[in-house]
Amino acid sequence: MIELLHALPLLAKAAILGVVEGLTEFLPISSTGHLILASSLIGFTGEKANMFNVVIQTGAMFAVIWYYRKRIAETVAGIFSERRAQRFALNVLIAFIPAVVFGLAFGSWIKDALFRPVPVAIALIVGGFVILWVESRQRRGLAAVRIHDVDSMTAADALRLGLAQCFALIPGTSRSGATIIGGMLFGLSRRAATEFSFFLAIPTLVGAGVYDAWKYRDLLSAQDVPMFAVGLVFAFFSALACVHWLIRWVATHDFRGFAWYRIAFGLVVLATAATGSVDWTA
Template sequence: MDIIVLIKAAIMGIVEGLTEFLPISSTGHLILAGSLLGFDDAKSKVFDIAIQTGAILAVIIVYWQRLRETAAGLGSDARARRFVLNVAIGFFPAVVLGLLLGKAIKAHLFTPTVVAAAFIIGGFIILWAERRAPSATRVHEVDDMTPLDALKVGLVQCLAMVPGTSRSGATIIGGMLLGLSRKAATDFSFFLAIPTLIGAGFYSLYKERALLEMSDAPMFGVGLLFAFVSAWICVRWLLRYIATHSFVVFAWYRIAFGLVVLGTAWSGLVVWAD
């Protein structure tokens, strides 16, 4: 395979891993990076979704002890069963709406302009969420969540079907607005990502299998590897960061980056491919 293609795959993998779990939209960054790199054909779109499984492997490793204890306790621990039920409930809305609207959204909304607008709007929502009084928090740990809390977060996650919104941003900030602590919202966002991203990755590969050939394996392998490594670094950093910091810096990043994309598009300085 062409070395240039592998380099592009590595760059896209790094972009995926660094942005998947921050509230700044991995899909939005992949669309913009793919546009700049000329890595934006139909096969590349499958690649973008498939390499999410590399990023989610990092979450599985970071949370391995909790996941292992949950699996071991399903037969005897009510807390473990409630945790799995909540993740399943949170996952369900994305499955339904993804199957119903996924094709239409990809056909009409996967454009740099939509991404930039979603970046900016999402940035202002984060600023609003961070200014709410701490007294609004009623759920301090993931294990304190009710099935209704999980359903609400799952419904909010569906907003991330609009590229540029950010799945992690929607679930974390949405969770905070619904009364979850920053830690509980972040943890649940990570746990909810496991079935969501794995399901999306395998479904995309199966649905678009006619586009793929064995010769594409090195490209996907490189993307998965770099997505995993960069996501592992990012997740570990984020869990330390939220212990003492808010998400305000990500809000201003979203707003500034969105304005740059819109400005360069309107001025013609950068030709963003739709």
């Protein structure tokens, strides 16, 4: 089975990874972790593969822009005249800055040390238990909700979520999971934390994609254009479906199901790595 996956055409691998990216980017289950695991399974590894997995996140970002195009257009139109638009844009900028600082300081070391399946599996499991703990606090009424919509956030709230997002530099943690669960800990409603996570994804994913494309530009050639185009398109449409579904899901559900999925998936990876039934080093 593994041999068949490794033998897939390059564009088929790009499409698979695009779907994986789109479906997992905004769920608290770690898109980077799933991309590392999926890439290992289909034999798409190396520096160019790592860059591809980062760049196609831009496709997921465009899905958020399309879904929230009205709100984004209103913010851009009112950036110089409306206090609401100015405060919203400033909060997104404030939340984005910590990821830039920590990413530039530790990004290369983290990629060299942790961008492998087993560390991802461990992070998935740990993150799953963190989600269960936060949801338990919510059910017991230990985390009072102060903020019910993103327009009620202060600059301090934005900074806290930006710092929470930095944990997602560890592959397997989940960018959306870190911001959503962090937001719930800091007093945001589940819906407000989820929506702000979407908006924060725009500068974060664009910044990461542009930075990696520039950093590894010597690896690129004209022959790579179809591969990247396929990955971006599949990431866009799968992410658009995911965002549409998730924003409705959080109105009536919590994240415990995602937590148990993380734990189970992480244990499967560790078990198959320990027994040698799957070669996760490929």
